[in-house]
Amino acid sequence: MKSSPESASLRSIGDTAARFGLDTHVLRHWEDKGLLSPARDGADRRLYGDDDVVRIAVILRAKAAGMTLDQVAVLLDDDHGPKRHAVLQEHIADLDRRMREMELSRAMAVHAFECEAHDMTRCPGFRSTIQDVLAGAPWPVAPS
Template structure:
């Protein structure tokens, strides 16, 4: 086992990432992190565990579910490729929606119309939704 100076307690690991200790315990229950136990039975998080925690946090911010993150972290998981490909499609959809939102926001900043919804160009930006197109990126109406 690594020396304690090379590992962090659950409290220190949680503090480092700004999360609660129960979150780390839950992720352990889900198999996302596997800290070693010291002689007293306390969890010790090594460098690899810290990388896994960072991967989990970064990908949660990107919209991944814990199941998807589990697939990302587990190279032997059945269906891993399809889970990750679906997540990439989701990212592409969100990037398109963010670009649309950016264009609308930039136009609103420059537009001289007092009532932005009365601006013809602004209205054209949402014309597809006004006329019944699915409004969400997942195809739900």
């Protein structure tokens, strides 16, 4: 989706990258991947409008949540309705799994912090926080 040069406020690539704490090459890479299509001025310089800024925010939030750029591309593509739902369904399941792992990890860290045992790994309370791993539960593998 191309930004219109008539957008309320157009920003240079440097200003746009700085707004998000990014290097300019990141925005160029995302453009190469088809995630961004900034307008161009007469000298072919990129001009980022409000819609581009929203897309950048979506990309950043999605990446922070563990989505790949390929998944983000589907998320932002108007022509992938059914595929978008499948990608999002998979992503939500992954988020749920990671949140469960984070809750277990937090419980382990809290117990370790509060544990008065000299060797916390011998503490029965601490061991209970890792019982699922000790029992041989399948270890989650991060998606590639």
